[in-house]
Amino acid sequence: MRARDVRFRGGAESFGVASLGAAILAMAMVDTAVMAAPCLSRVKGPTAGSYGFDWLQPSSAACTRLQPDDIRQFRTCTHQTNGTFGLKDPAFPCRRSEHSEVLIYVDKATCERNLEVMQSNGP
Incomplete structure (x- = not known):
């Protein structure tokens, strides 16, 4: 057989x-x-209650809690799994306009850590 x-x-x-x-x-x-x-x-996108800052406006950047209206203002969002500014924290870079892009993180502590690193490396 x-x-x-x-x-x-x-x-x-x-x-x-x-x-x-x-x-x-x-x-x-x-x-x-x-x-x-x-x-x-x-991974569906940023949600209300997450925290972010506009990294294209470094002098006025501050971590703020996002509201549903903030989320609706974004033109595009992508999920960046490998982190930002040399850190490993996943983020959502979300474009509002040509001169505004908000980096969104899961919580306030993560947002503040990334903002601090960005500002320490700035001019």
């Missing part, structure tokens, strides 16, 4: 080796998708 002729029987069903391989691959793909889904759903 050749390998491609081998059949596995289980209950009323039978399927060949190729079908078994496809089934295993499909299950692995589903497992990967299920495990990745929570990670993908966590």
Whole structure:
């Protein structure tokens, strides 16, 4: 009997080796998708209650708590997972205009730490 002729029987069903391989691959793909889904759903964008500062206006930059109206003013936001200013804190750089981009962090302490590093490295 050749390998491609081998059949596995289980209950009323039978399927060949190729079908078994496809089934295993499909299950692995589903497992990967299920495990990745929570990670993908966590990063949706900045939320009201997070803290940010306008890094393009360094002389007046201060960490402020964002309100829903603030979030709606942003034209674009991206998620920067590798941090800012040499720190590892994830941030959302959100563009308001050509002269305004707010870096948003999860909490006030993280925002203040990044603001302090930015200001210490400034001119």
